[in-house]
Amino acid sequence: xxxxxxxxxxLLGLLAFGNAKAADNEPWKDKSSTLVxxxxxxxxxxxxxxxxxxxxxGFISKASDGLPEVYDCRKKHNGDSLNHCxxxxxxxxxxRELYQTRxxxxxxxxxxxxxxxxxxxxxxxxxxxxxxxYATPGPDDLMVLDIExxxxxxxxxxxxxxxxxxHIKTRTGRYPVLYTNHDTARYIASRREDYALLSRLPLxxxxxxxxxxxxxxxxxxxxxxxWQFSSASNCGDRSCPMRxxxxxxxxxxxxxxxxxADLARHWKGGELLPxxxxxxxxxxNAEGAIGTSALAGRGYGRVSPHQRISQAxxxxxxxxxxx
Numbered sequence: 001x002x003x004x005x006x007x008x009x010x011l012l013g014l015l016a017f018g019n020a021k022a023a024d025n026e027p028w029k030d031k032s033s034t035l036v037x038x039x040x041x042x043x044x045x046x047x048x049x050x051x052x053x054x055x056x057x058g059f060i061s062k063a064s065d066g067l068p069e070v071y072d073c074r075k076k077h078n079g080d081s082l083n084h085c086x087x088x089x090x091x092x093x094x095x096r097e098l099y100q101t102r103x104x105x106x107x108x109x110x111x112x113x114x115x116x117x118x119x120x121x122x123x124x125x126x127x128x129x130x131x132x133x134y135a136t137p138g139p140d141d142l143m144v145l146d147i148e149x150x151x152x153x154x155x156x157x158x159x160x161x162x163x164x165x166x167h168i169k170t171r172t173g174r175y176p177v178l179y180t181n182h183d184t185a186r187y188i189a190s191r192r193e194d195y196a197l198l199s200r201l202p203l204x205x206x207x208x209x210x211x212x213x214x215x216x217x218x219x220x221x222x223x224x225x226x227w228q229f230s231s232a233s234n235c236g237d238r239s240c241p242m243r244x245x246x247x248x249x250x251x252x253x254x255x256x257x258x259x260x261a262d263l264a265r266h267w268k269g270g271e272l273l274p275x276x277x278x279x280x281x282x283x284x285n286a287e288g289a290i291g292t293s294a295l296a297g298r299g300y301g302r303v304s305p306h307q308r309i310s311q312a313x314x315x316x317x318x319x320x321x322x323x
Contacts, residue, residue: 025211028229028242028255034263036060036226036254037244038116041095045102049246051109056244057260058112058267060142061102063135066120067127068092096134112267114142116179119156119164127156128167140268143168143176144204150184158188162197174270177225179204182215189219193278200272204254208234210241220273225266226254 027033035055039045040062050056099115106113115135117127137143145164148155156164161178169175178201180188185203192199205224207215208231216223230241232250242253256263 024213024215026241027227027257028253031055034256034258034260035242036112036114036256036263037247038062038114038228038252038254039102039247041098043251044248045251046246047105047109050244051111051246053245056111057256057263058114058142059102059106060114060116060144060254061099061106062146063099063115063117064127064131064133065118066130067122068130068134099134112140112142112264113138114144114267116144116146117164117176118146118148119161121152121154121156121160124156124160124163125167128164128171132168132171137172142267142269143172143174144179145176145201146179147184149181150187158195158198162195165197165201169270172270174268175201175272177202177204177269179206179228181206185218185221189221192219196275197272200275202269202273204228206231208241220276222273223257225269226256228252228254 028035033055034057035053036058037050037056038060103113103115115131115137117131117135119127131143135141135143145156145161145168147158147161150158165176165178175197178198180203182205185205188195188199199220202225203221204226205212205215206228208229210229212224212227230251230253234241235243235249237249240249243249244251244253258266
C-alpha cells in the first residue's frame with residue numbers, strides 16, 4: 001500500500017478516535033449519573049449512610065477467591081502450619097457469613113446485587129464450582145470473573161478464564177462479566193481470535209484516570225459496562241475522585257454509561273457481545289507523528305494479531321491513549 005493511502009487511513013483513524021463523547025471525561029460528576037459500589041470483606045460499610053445516597057443503584061461483593069480453604073487441616077492445605085490452616089479456615093468462614101449478610105442488607109434496601117470471583121492459579125472448573133457454591137447467585141444477580149493482571153503465577157491465566165466462564169454458562173445459562181484493568185483488556189482485545197470468549201464478555205473496566213478518551217472501541221468492546229474509577233489506588237486525604245458517605249476512602253466506586261432503569265434491565269446480563277471482524281492496524285509515521293487506523297480486514301491482506309513492532313514509542317489504535 002502506498003504511503004499516501006496509509007497516511008489517509010491513519011488520519012481517518014485518528015479523527016474517528018478524536019470524536020470523544022463528553023461522557024468520556026469524569027462522567028461521575030454528573031449528579032444524575034448512576035453509581036455502583038463494590039467491596040471486599042475488609043471494607044467497612046455503614047449501611048444506613050450508604051443507602052441514603054440515591055445515586056447508588058447496585059452493590060457488588062467479593063465472593064470466592066481461588067479454591068476453597070480446607071476445613072480438616074489434617075488434609076493437604078495451603079497454610080504454613082496446622083494453626084495457620086485453622087486461621088485461614090476461620091477467616092474464610094467469617095467472610096462467607098459476611099457475604100450473605102451484605103447480600104440480605106443490599107437487597108432489602110432495593111439495590112441490585114452482584115458477586116465476583118477472584119481468579120487464581122488452579123483448576124478453573126473447581127474455581128467456577130467454588131464461586132457458585134459461595135455466591136449462590138440468583139437469576140437476577142450479576143456474576144463477575146475478576147482477572148487482576150496477566151501474571152499467571154498470581155492470578156488465573158486467560159486460557160483458564162475461558163474455561164471458567166464457559167462452565168458458569170453451562171451451570172447457570174449465563175456468562176459472567178469480565179473485570180480487568182486497561183493493560184489486560186487491551187491484551188485480550190488485540191488477541192481476540194485467541195480469546196474468542198473472553199473478548200466478548202461485557203467489560204467491567206478498572207481505570208483510575210479522569211477520562212477514557214480514545215479507549216473505546218477496543219476489540220469487541222464498544223464501551224464499558226462498568227467503569228471502576230475510584231479506589232484505594234487513587235483516593236487519599238488530599239484528593240479523591242469520589243468519597244462515599246458510609247464507607248472509607250478504600251471503597252471502590254463505579255460509574256455506568258446508562259440510566260438506573262437501563263442498568264436494572266441489563267444487570268443480570270449473561271449474553272456475549274457481538275463479534276467484530278478481525279481488525280487490521282496500519283502504521284503511519286510522518287514527520288515525527290505516528291497514527292493508526294483499525295479497519296475490517298477486507299481487501300487489504302491479513303496482519304497477525306500477534307505481530308509486534310519493536311520501534312520504541314510506536315502508537316497503535318489500542319495503546320495511543322497512553323502516550
